[in-house]
Amino acid sequence: MNRADQKMQEYLAKHPFLQETAAVQQGVAQAIRNAVSPMEFPVQEEIKKLTQEGLPLLQNEALQEKIGGAAAESLPQALTELLAVAVPEPLAEALQTFAKWAGMQPGEKLWELIRLVITQNDEKLNVLLQAEGLQGTVVRAVIWQLVDVLVPVNLKDYEFWQKLGWTRNYCPVCGRQPIMAHLRKEKEGRARFLVCDGCHTEWPFARVGCAYCGNEDLTKMHILEPEGQSAIRLDVCDKCHAYLKTYNEEGEEGIYLQDWATLHFDLLGEEQNLIKKGSVLLESK
Numbered sequence: 001m002n003r004a005d006q007k008m009q010e011y012l013a014k015h016p017f018l019q020e021t022a023a024v025q026q027g028v029a030q031a032i033r034n035a036v037s038p039m040e041f042p043v044q045e046e047i048k049k050l051t052q053e054g055l056p057l058l059q060n061e062a063l064q065e066k067i068g069g070a071a072a073e074s075l076p077q078a079l080t081e082l083l084a085v086a087v088p089e090p091l092a093e094a095l096q097t098f099a100k101w102a103g104m105q106p107g108e109k110l111w112e113l114i115r116l117v118i119t120q121n122d123e124k125l126n127v128l129l130q131a132e133g134l135q136g137t138v139v140r141a142v143i144w145q146l147v148d149v150l151v152p153v154n155l156k157d158y159e160f161w162q163k164l165g166w167t168r169n170y171c172p173v174c175g176r177q178p179i180m181a182h183l184r185k186e187k188e189g190r191a192r193f194l195v196c197d198g199c200h201t202e203w204p205f206a207r208v209g210c211a212y213c214g215n216e217d218l219t220k221m222h223i224l225e226p227e228g229q230s231a232i233r234l235d236v237c238d239k240c241h242a243y244l245k246t247y248n249e250e251g252e253e254g255i256y257l258q259d260w261a262t263l264h265f266d267l268l269g270e271e272q273n274l275i276k277k278g279s280v281l282l283e284s285k
Contacts, residue, residue: 004254007252007254007255008022008254008255008261011252011255011261015264017264018260018261018263018264020088021260021263022260022261023086024085024086024087024088024091025258025260027085027086027087028082028085028087028141028142028145029145030085031078031081031082031084031085032078032081032082032142032145032146032148032149033149034081035074035077035078035080035081036070036071036074036077036078036146036149036150037149037150038149038150038151038152038153039066039067039070039150039151039152040152041057041063041151041152041155042063044160044163044164047155047164048164050063051164051166051172054168056170056171056172056173056174056175057155057172057173057174058118058147058173058174058175058199059119059174059175064115064118064119067118067147067150067151068111068114068115068118069107069111070150071114071143071146071147071150072107072110072111072113072114073107074146075102075110075114075142075143075146076099076102076103076110078142078145078146079095079098079099079102079103079142080099082095082099082142083095083096083099091138094134094135094138095138095142097133097134097135098134098135098138098139098142101132101133101134112128113125113128113139113143114143114146116128117139117140117143117144118143118147118174120175120176120284122283122284126283136283137281140280140281141280141281144197144198144199144280147174147198147199148198148199148200151173151174151199151201155173155201156173156199156200156201156202157202158182158184158193158202158203158204161201161202161203161204162203162204166203166204167203167204167205167206168205169194169205169211169212169214171194171196171198171199171201171203172201172203173196173199173201174196174198174199174201176196176197176198176199176278176280176284177211177212177277177278177284178194178195178196178197178205178211178244178277178278179195179196179197179245179259179277179278179279180194180195180197180244180245180246180247180257180259180262180278181193181194181195181205181211181235181244181245181246181247182194182195182202182246182247182253182257183246183247183248184250185250190207191204191207192204192205192206192207192246193205194211195257196278197259197278197279197280198280202257209221210235210237210239210240210242210244211244212237212240212242212244212277213237213239213240213242215237215238215239215240217239220237220238220239221235221236221237221238222236222238223235223236224236224243224268224269224272226265226268229265230248230249231247231248231249231252231256232245232246232247232248232256232262232265233245233246233248234246234265234268234269234274236269236272236274240275241273241274241275242274242275242276242277243269243272243274243275243276245259245262245265245266259279
């Protein structure tokens with residue numbers, strides 16, 4: 001067992017209520033990895049040109065078609081792998097329905113479904129899901145897991161996007177809103193990086209301000225710090241009423257930058273009637 005796995009096991013031992021969730025998440029992730037491998041993307045200079053006007057990579061028509069086609073081709077096998085994962089009964093039933101449906105569809109129909117997920121076109125996606133009797137949270141989660149594996153690791157690294165100068169409030173790879181933030185030590189102090197829940201890319205962002213609505217008025221922002229916890233805090237915007245879970249330390253990114261592993265911190269936001277954004281389980285708006 002490597003150090004990261006050991007730390008996760010220690011964390012789960014301290015938070016036993018997360019163990020079932022961890023088993024599902026890890027089982028699903030492994031099943032997807034069994035069905036698909038990372039794709040080749042353009043070199044760094046080409047990526048810089050493609051994104052310099054603010055267009056995320058997967059919103060580029062050619063790259064979108066490439067990764068969407070690969071996801072559509074892999075989806076039936078991925079769902080077959082997922083059926084072997086031990087999950088709660090409601091999820092198992094939804095996966096069975098999705099797998100049966102996917103196995104009967106032409107590639108064009110699967111590509112259309114994946115395109116709607118990648119472009120976050122929730123209005124048209126919801127119409128399709130309702131017409132086909134598919135569960136939205138399961139469809140979104142599975143497809144984003146596919147995208148996550150298809151995107152190579154080097155494109156998810158915060159240093160890659162730091163060098164390219166991407167500082168927008170949406171993911172440079174897929175265009176999703178962030179799910180979390182990370183404060184990292186830099187020479188001049190600490191810098192903030194945002195984390196995507198879709199492809200799990202991390203990228204730099206302004207140290208101060210709401211990552212969702214752009215509010216920079218510090219009198220309309222505050223911090224919630226869970227009692228007895230130093231690793232995680234909630235950065236709250238009083239203007240849009242959204243919160244952003246922020247990891248304050250370093251060394252346990254594999255734990256604290258996973259939304260599922262920090263779900264109990266969302267309870268604090270719920271108690272304050274705050275809005276959670278960025279999750280692949282939620283609609284984009």
